[in-house]
Structures are given as structure tokens and as C-alpha cells.
Amino acid sequence: MDFSLAEERRLLQDTVRRFLANEYKFEKRRAIVSSPEGFSRDIWKQLADLGLLGLTMRDEDGGLAGDAFDTSIVMEAFGRALVVEPYVATVVLGAGIISDAGNAAQREAWLGPIAAGEKLLAFAHTEPAARYAPSFVETKARREGAGWKIDGFKSVVLNAANADAIIVSARASGNASDRDGISLFLVDRDAPGVSLRAYATQDGGHAADVKLSGVPVADDRRIGDAGAAIATIERALDRANAALCAEALGIIDALNEATLEYLKTRKQFGQPIGRFQALQHRMADMTIKAVEARSMAVVAAAGMGEKDATQRSRRVSAAKAFIGQASRFVGQQAIQLHGAIGVTDELIVSHWFKRLTTINATFGDADFHLARFSDLMLGEK
Amino acid sequence: MNLDYSVDELAFREGVRAFIAASLPKALAAKVHEGKRLTREDFVTWHRILAKKGWVAPGWPVEFGGPGWSAVQQHIFDEECSAAGAPVVLPFGVRMVAPVIQRFGNEEQKRHFLPRILSGEDWWCQGYSEPGAGSDLASLKTRAERQGDHYVVNGQKTWNTLGQWADWIFCLVRTATEGRPQEGISFLLIDMKSPGVTVRPIRMLDGEAEINEIWFEDVKVPVANRVGEENKGWTYAKFLLGHERTGIAGVGRSKRELKKLKEIARRERSGGRPLIEDARFRDRIAQAEIELIALEVTNLRVLAEEDTRRAPGPEASILKVRGSEIQQSLSELMMQAVGSYGLPYVPEELDAGWSGEAAGPEYAAPLAGLYFNMRKTSIYSGSNEIQKNIISQMILGL
Numbered sequence: 123m124d125f126s127l128a129e130e131r132r133l134l135q136d137t138v139r140r141f142l143a144n145e146y147k148f149e150k151r152r153a154i155v156s157s158p159e160g161f162s163r164d165i166w167k168q169l170a171d172l173g174l175l176g177l178t179m180r181d182e183d184g185g186l187a188g189d190a191f192d193t194s195i196v197m198e199a200f201g202r203a204l205v206v207e208p209y210v211a212t213v214v215l216g217a218g219i220i221s222d223a224g225n226a227a228q229r230e231a232w233l234g235p236i237a238a239g240e241k242l243l244a245f246a247h248t249e250p251a252a253r254y255a256p257s258f259v260e261t262k263a264r265r266e267g268a269g270w271k272i273d274g275f276k277s278v279v280l281n282a283a284n285a286d287a288i289i290v291s292a293r294a295s296g297n298a299s300d301r302d303g304i305s306l307f308l309v310d311r312d313a314p315g316v317s318l319r320a321y322a323t324q325d326g327g328h329a330a331d332v333k334l335s336g337v338p339v340a341d342d343r344r345i346g347d348a349g350a351a352i353a354t355i356e357r358a359l360d361r362a363n364a365a366l367c368a369e370a371l372g373i374i375d376a377l378n379e380a381t382l383e384y385l386k387t388r389k390q391f392g393q394p395i396g397r398f399q400a401l402q403h404r405m406a407d408m409t410i411k412a413v414e415a416r417s418m419a420v421v422a423a424a425g426m427g428e429k430d431a432t433q434r435s436r437r438v439s440a441a442k443a444f445i446g447q448a449s450r451f452v453g454q455q456a457i458q459l460h461g462a463i464g465v466t467d468e469l470i471v472s473h474w475f476k477r478l479t480t481i482n483a484t485f486g487d488a489d490f491h492l493a494r495f496s497d498l499m500l501g502e503k
Numbered sequence: 504m505n506l507d508y509s510v511d512e513l514a515f516r517e518g519v520r521a522f523i524a525a526s527l528p529k530a531l532a533a534k535v536h537e538g539k540r541l542t543r544e545d546f547v548t549w550h551r552i553l554a555k556k557g558w559v560a561p562g563w564p565v566e567f568g569g570p571g572w573s574a575v576q577q578h579i580f581d582e583e584c585s586a587a588g589a590p591v592v593l594p595f596g597v598r599m600v601a602p603v604i605q606r607f608g609n610e611e612q613k614r615h616f617l618p619r620i621l622s623g624e625d626w627w628c629q630g631y632s633e634p635g636a637g638s639d640l641a642s643l644k645t646r647a648e649r650q651g652d653h654y655v656v657n658g659q660k661t662w663n664t665l666g667q668w669a670d671w672i673f674c675l676v677r678t679a680t681e682g683r684p685q686e687g688i689s690f691l692l693i694d695m696k697s698p699g700v701t702v703r704p705i706r707m708l709d710g711e712a713e714i715n716e717i718w719f720e721d722v723k724v725p726v727a728n729r730v731g732e733e734n735k736g737w738t739y740a741k742f743l744l745g746h747e748r749t750g751i752a753g754v755g756r757s758k759r760e761l762k763k764l765k766e767i768a769r770r771e772r773s774g775g776r777p778l779i780e781d782a783r784f785r786d787r788i789a790q791a792e793i794e795l796i797a798l799e800v801t802n803l804r805v806l807a808e809e810d811t812r813r814a815p816g817p818e819a820s821i822l823k824v825r826g827s828e829i830q831q832s833l834s835e836l837m838m839q840a841v842g843s844y845g846l847p848y849v850p851e852e853l854d855a856g857w858s859g860e861a862a863g864p865e866y867a868a869p870l871a872g873l874y875f876n877m878r879k880t881s882i883y884s885g886s887n888e889i890q891k892n893i894i895s896q897m898i899l900g901l
Contacts, residue, residue: 123512123575124505125807131504191504382899402895409894410821417800424506440793496782496789499765 125420127195135195137172142203148470151204155326159284161207167239175213176237179221183233190361190426194368194419201372204473206326208242211281214365215358216243219289219306223346223354228308232287244285244311246276246332247355254486256356257301261334263292270294270344272307272315272337280484282330283320285311290334294349301352306345313337325480326473353431359485360438364422366481367438367445371419373474373481374412374449377456380471381405384460401459408455411448418444436498439491446488449478506800508579515576519583526552530855532588536763538869540711540853541590543626543668549590550623559621560597562750567605567613568621574806578754585755586762593665596620596627598750600673603690603739607731616692628666630674630693630717631740633659638889640675641684641737645719647676647691649726649733654678654691656699656722662883666715667702669695679734690736692728699723709872710850744885745819751884752802752826757795760833764788767840767866778840791832798825817897820890827880827887834870834877841867845874 127135145165154162169175177192179185186192193214200209217236220228235241252258261274272292282288287308296303309316315337320330346354385396385405395401418441425437453475457464464471482488508516531545553559561577563569572580584591592598601620604612619625636643645658656676666672672693679687693700699722704712731739768788771778779785805818838845844863851857852868861868881887895901 123508123803123807125804127504382901385901396895396899396901399892399895402899402901403888403891405899405901406891406894409898410824413818413821414797414801414825417797417804420504420506420804421796421800423504427505440796444793444797492786492789492793493782495793496786499785499789499792500779502765 131192131195134192135199138174138196138199141168141172142199142205146203146205148204148473151206151326155206160322160326160328161284165205166207169207169209170237170239174209175217175239176233177213179217179233179237183221183229184237185221185233190364190423193361193365194423197365197368198372198419201369201477202376204326204373204470204477206328208244208281208284210362210365211245211285212236212241212243214362215245216285216289218361219245219345219354219358222357223306223351225345227342228345232308241286242281242284244279244282244288245358246279246282246288246309247291247359248277248279248485249275250277251298254490255299256359257304257352258299259291259293259304260298261290261292263294263305263307263339265294266338269341270307270339272309272334272339274334276332276334278323278329279332280327280329282311282318282332283328287311288316288332289345290332291351291355292334303349304351304355305348306351306354307339308343308345309334309337309339313339323480325477327480356431356435360435361426363438363442363485363491364419364426366484367419367422367441370445370449370478370481371412371415373478374415374445374452377452377471377474377478378405378408378412380474381408381456381459388461395459404455404459408452411452415445415448415452418448432498432501436495439486439495439498442486443488443491443495446482446491449482450488453478506803508575512575512579516579516583519580520587522556522558523583523587523589526556527587527589531590534855535588535590537855537866538853538873539855546590546593547623547626550592553592554622559592559623560601562598563601564605567601567617574809575803577750578803578806581750582755582758585759588759591756593626594750595629595664595669595673596625599629599743600627600671600692603673603730603743606742607690607739611727612692612730625670626665626668628663628669628672628695630660630663630672632662634661637662638886640740641688643675643677643688645674645676647678647689647724649678652726654724654726654729656691656693656719656724658719660717660719661705661715663702663715663717664713666695666717667704667712671695672717673730675736675740678736685737687734688736688740689733690730690739691724692730693719693722693724694728697722697724707876708878709875710848711872711876713876751819752798752822753830753880754795754799754802754826757798757826757829757833760830760837761788761792761795763866764791764833764837764840767837770864770866771840771842773842784840787836791829791836794825794832795829798822798829801825817893820885820893820897823884824881824887824890830880831874831877834874838870838874841870845871 173186174196176185177188181187217233220232249260263270263272287310290307290309291304293303315335317333318330323329386394388395422438422441425434428434456471457475460471463469550559557570560569561572561580565571604616633643647654647656672695674691674693675688676691677687678689699720701718703716705714706712768779769777773781802822844867847862849862
């Protein structure tokens with residue numbers, strides 16, 4: 123058991139933090155968010171130069187062979203700085219899926235360019251009727267000649283509009299919620315039959331609903347075995363959720379620091395409001411949640427190292443449920459303790475709160491993950 | 504960064520488990536698992552078994568007879584003892600007064616008292632709270648007046664746990680009334696057999712008599728039984744409370760209770776189906792389990808820091824608050840799991856060996872009482888509100 127950061131990780135942490143402190147100040151982020159693409163290609167290139175885009179790719183794919191703890195370090199720092207660049211969509215999900223299940227040609231075609239910051243990906247899996255259920259896929263893939271035709275609809279696909287290709291889950295057999303029968307395909311964003319309804323998201327990011335109408339896909343664009351993608355999908359979602367846990371943790375800590383500072387400086391009734399016990403205890407509760415949330419982010423990252431998929435999902439869901447609840451509490455209380463200034467757009471506090479809120483609704487909220495953890499209890503001896 | 508126990512720690516766990524399996528009397532483990540009433544003899548039996556092995560005081564320095572374990576090893580030991588259904592080693596001697604004697608006592612006190620605490624020869628209890636001094640402990644009024652080589656003690660202590668079986672009590676007493684209230688307190692060791700000591704049990708909400716009031720009427724206490732300096736007792740008391748909180752997360756115990764809760768939920772029926780298949784109830788178990796995971800890992804993080812750095816700090820308050828809340832929610836869920844069979848009050852059922860007809864499933868009898876009893880956990884050893892004051896002041900600087 124070891125809770126300390128190894129030297130290389132400490133270095134990674136320093137590097138990311140320093141970079142963001144210099145290059146990703148809040149006002150600059152505002153400009154990035156309102157730019158046409160909604161993210162900065164320049165920042166993305168610099169993240170590539172720092173090695174962050176290939177962080178968890180294998181050596182032979184040109185990566186740094188990092189693991190979920192390394193991703194956590196990056197995501198925690200991204201949380202505090204409210205980075206909107208498509209790291210989860212492209213690196214954690216997209217490159218993660220190709221690393222896990224892609225063949226040699228796909229890995230070569232995509233991973234190097236992703237690590238270099240030249241290609242962007244999106245993962246189009248969630249559907250309106252699925253809510254968060256990972257195996258519910260109504261999008262259809264049917265054989266046509268040597269390739270496939272895909273028809274369906276995917277909701278709130280992160281980074282879809284800016285992606286060079288979209289990894290689409292589609293079903294060639296079985297009922298909508300069967301675990302078997304799902305395949306993954308790399309679909310070019312501008313392929314015929316792909317249409318996007320793109321929009322901004324509440325947290326300053328971008329997403330799109332993706333309609334697929336008879337989209338032709340060559341068979342060499344299929345990732346992994348046909349009909350057997352559910353394990354890859356669940357692993358990818360767990361990995362994304364572990365990363366989101368770390369991002370939320372970074373925001374929780376940032377909110378607590380800002381709120382504590384405010385309690386010490388804001389004066390009412392002739393004294394700092396932090397002198398009032400009602401507020402002290404609220405702040406103590408927020409601190410307790412933050413300490414526990416850090417423990418659960420460790421649980422999530424450690425969970426990604428589990429060989430057994432059930433144990434992995436169990437740990438990640440425990441963490442996402444806990445951190446979702448903690449995020450809601452800390453976020454709401456941080457706003458409350460700031461008073462009216464907390465509900466303005468001017469202060470970063472409200473932006474942290476909004477990001478925590480969207481993290482919770484991404485790839486399963488606290489209720490979903492509590493239920494998933496709970497259902498796994500039925501399988502215990 | 505990893506969450507796994509090391510090979511050495513796993514081997515240590517195996518060793519502990521094997522020893523407990525061979526040494527803990529089956530009947531005693533059954534009493535603990537079934538929530539039966541424990542006698543003085545039950546506690547003493549397990550204490551002596553551990554003492555013989557040299558494991559009764561895992562936190563003590565080796566020079567005083569501790570086993571020299573790391574904080575993580577101590578945690579593993581606690582988990583294994585809890586899982587096996589061992590009675591707790593009562594904290595009053597081993598974990599409360601002993602560290603104070605070790606740190607602040609004189610050589611004679613160390614030589615006399617420590618071996619008797621280890622062996623279980625002396626049963627200790629705590630004399631802190633008074634009717635008028637709860638959270639505001641420093642306002643205590645029990646007086647000790649110096650008369651030659653004795654103090655004469657007069658006053659009343661309360662909320663004293665298991666003092667009815669105690670040989671000795673450590674007391675905070677007032678030896679001066681000038682200055683701040685904290686500055687006139689001394690730390691005395693008092694023989695419970697001294698003339699003038701009266702113990703009266705307090706019946707608690709679960710019908711049991713776990714705690715007592717203790718009166719002191721002209722009780723003569725040798726000055727030699729004062730620990731440290733006169734009027735410096737508050738320092739020692741704070742040291743003790745800091746020590747007390749290190750084990751108070753109660754992770755081992757709560758893991759055992761969670762397991763029991765799941766077993767009960769598998770056996771109970773709701774609409775003819777196992778209760779655990781009721782998603783609404785199962786989700787509440789899941790919530791408690793997730794919170795327990797967060798507590799366990801937080802506890803391990805604090806322990807790991809303790810091993811590498813320093814004495815337990817104010818982080819211990821976090822463990823106390825969350826540990827007590829989780830114990831409470833687990834006890835509440837267990838009671839809720841048995842539904843209407845939380846109602847019958849048949850105190851005889853809590854005696855091991857009682858052969859009457861049980862009211863409901865045998866596991867149901869202690870559960871309501873346990874729920875009622877566990878309300879104490881957010882009140883004792885510094886109420887959770889006091890803990891939040893500590894967090895505000897010591898961690899946050901508010």
C-alpha cells in the first residue's frame with residue numbers, strides 16, 4: 123500500500139500545473155470557450171509537446187505507458203483549470219479504445235497522430251433510450267458487400283463536431299439491451315450519411331447529437347471482433363469515469379480553497395463570516411467530503427488496474443457515485459457560502475460548479491453508479 | 504501509488520488470522536457475532552489471551568511491551584479481530600491511560616501500572632465528564648485538595664463506561680480555581696476500592712447498564728498517583744483524546760457489521776422474495792458500503808502518513824465523525840432489515856445460553872437495542888460538533 127507520488131508522477135504533476143497556471147488563466151479560458159471551435163488548437167499542440175496526449179499509450183505505439191494514476195494527475199489539474207480541450211473524448215476514450223482493441227494498422231494510423239495532437243476523436247455510444255445503460259444499443263450495423271451500413275442516433279457525443287473520426291457503437295444482432303452483438307466502428311466525421319446537431323454544453327464544452335443514415339463503413343474500420351465490443355465499451359466507460367472522478371476532485375479542492383478564503387476575508391456584522399459556527403461546520407463538512415473524495419479517486423484509479431472486470435466496475439462505480447454526491451454537496455455549498463457573488467458568471471466559482479454538475483451527468487450519474495454497484499451485490503457469494 | 508497490501512502485510516494478516524482462529528474461544532466469537540451480552544469475564548478472557556501472545560497493546564512502544572507494529576499492521580490486526588468476532592480490547596487502560604503514563608508518568612508509575620494494564624490485572628475506566636461538564640470539559644468541578652502527601656477528592660463523574668467492573672479510574676480533577684479553567688486541572692489515578700467511591704449504574708435507552716455515575720466523597724488519593732505536574736492535566740487530557748481517535752474510525756467493526764447486514768438482508772423476506780432483491784433497500788446497503796470504502800481508504804491514508812511522518816493530527820476528527828456516522832447507519836439498516844421484528848423487547852434473549860422461545864429470527868433480538876445504543880457514537884469522545892470545531896480551527900484556521 124502506497125499513497126505517495128513516485129518521482130516521475132510528481133514531475134508530471136508539476137509540469138501540468140505549471141503549464142496551466144501560465145497558459146490557461148481563467149480569462150484566457152473565456153476566450154477559448156467563445157472561439158469558433160470552442161477549444162484551442164494551440165493549447166492542444168502544447169499538450170502534445172508535453173507528452174500528455176500519448177501518456178497512457180503503450181511504448182510500441184509511441185506512448186509513455188502510463189496508467190490510470192497518471193491520467194488522474196492530469197485530470198485533477200485540468201479540473202482546477204477548467205480545461206475544455208477534448209482530452210476525455212480523444213485521449214481517454216478514443217485512444218483508449220484503439221489501444222485496447224484496435225489492430226496494428228488502426229493503432230498505427232491513429233495513435234501516433236493523436237499523441238502528436240494531429241487527430242481528434244469522439245466516442246458516439248450513448249443513445250436517448252439507453253440513458254446510461256452501457257449495453258443498450260439500437261443503432262444498427264448491417265453487412266453490405268465487404269463493408270457495413272450504419273443507421274441510428276447517438277446523443278450528446280462529446281467533441282463530435284471537431285473530431286476527425288467518431289467511434290460508433292452499433293448492433294448487428296440481438297435485442298437492444300443484449301450484451302452480445304455490438305461492434306465498434308471508426309466513422310469519418312464527414313462520411314456520407316453522418317449529420318450533426320452540434321451545440322455548446324453548460325460547462326463551456328461542446329457536443330453534438332449524431333444521426334447516422336446508411337453510413338457506409340469499410341470492414342477495416344471495425345475495431346475489435348464483430349459483435350463482441352461490450353467488454354471494450356465498459357472498460358472505456360470505466361476509464362473515462364475514473365478520469366472524471368479525478369477531474370471532479372481537482373474542482374472540489376479548488377472550490378473548497380476559494381470558499382475558505384472567502385470565509386476568511388468577507389466581513390459581515392463586523393467580523394469575517396468564517397467566525398460563525400454555522401458556516402464553520404458547513405466548511406468542515408465540505409472538507410470531510412473533499413478528503414473522502416480524494417480517497418475515492420484513488421479507488422477509481424486503482425480499480426482500473428483490476429484484471430477482473432466486475433471488480434473494476436465495482437470500484438469505479440463506487441467512486442463515481444461517491445464523488446457525484448460529494449460534488450453536488452461541495453458545489454452547492456460553495457455557491458451558498460459565497461452568497462450572491464457565487465451565482466454570478468464573473469466568478470470562477472460558478473464555472474466550477476457547472477462543470478461538476480455536468481461531470482455528474484456524464485457516463486452515469488451518482489444514482490446510476492450507486493444502482494450499478496448495488497446490483498453487483500447480488501452476485502456476491 | 505497503489506491500494507494493495509504488500510506481500511509482507513499479507514503474510515502478517517495470515518499470521519494474525521491463524522492465531523485468532525486457534526486462540527479465540529468459539530463460544531465467545533459466537534456471542535459477539537450474535538450480539539449477545541458480554542460479561543466482564545468475556546473481555547478479560549480475550550485480553551489475557553492477547554497479553555500472553557504479546558499482542559494486547561498494538562500501539563505501545565516496544566520498550567513498554569508493544570509488538571512494534573506499523574500503523575498499517577495495527578489496522579490489519581484490528582480488521583482480523585473484528586472479522587473473527589473477538590471482543591474489543593477495552594480502550595480505557597491500553598489506549599487511553601497507558602499512553603499518558605508512558606509519556607508523562609514517572610518511573611514508579613510506569614513500573615507499577617503498565618505491566619498490570621498489559622496483563623489485564625487492572626481494569627481501568629475513565630473519569631472525565633461531569634453533570635455540568637460535557638463538551639465544555641474544562642469546566643469540570645470535581646475538586647482535589649492537597650493535604651500532606653494526599654489529595655482529598657470530592658465531586659461527581661458521569662457517563663463512565665463499564666466502571667462497575669473497574670479496579671482503577673483515571674480522573675481529571677480541579678486543583679486550582681484561578682486563571683483559565685484549563686490551567687487548574689490535574690490528572691489523578693484513583694483506586695476504585697478507596698473509601699468514599701460510590702458507583703451507580705445508569706440505565707440506557709437500550710435497557711442496558713453500560714455506563715455509570717461515580718461519586719467521590721472525601722476520597723484520599725496519594726500524591727504519588729498524580730500523573731505529571733499539578734495543574735497541567737489539561738495537556739495530558741488533550742494528548743489522550745488525540746490518541747483515542749486513532750482507532751475510532753472503527754473500520755474493522757463496520758466491515759463486520761456490513762457483512763452481517765447483507766446476511767440478514769439475504770435471509771429476510773419481503774413480499775416472499777429475499778429482501779436483498781428489493782432494489783430500494785439494497786441501494787441503501789450500497790450507499791453505506793460505498794461510504795465505508797471511502798472511510799477505509801481515508802483511514803489507510805492517515806495511517807500511512809502516521810507510519811512515515813508524525814503523530815495523528817486533526818485529520819483524526821474526520822475519521823471520528825465519519826466512522827461514527829457509518830456505525831450508526833449500519834445499525835439502523837440492520838434494525839430496518841428485520842422490519843416488525845425490531846419491535847419485540849426480550850432482554851433475556853441477549854444472554855448466551857438462554858433457552859426460551861425466541862421472538863422472531865434469532866438474529867433480530869439485539870438489533871433495535873444496537874441501533875439505540877449506537878446513537879452514543881456521535882456524542883462520545885468529543886461530539887461530532889466538537890470535532891467539526893476542531894476541523895474548523897486546526898485544519899482550516901477559521
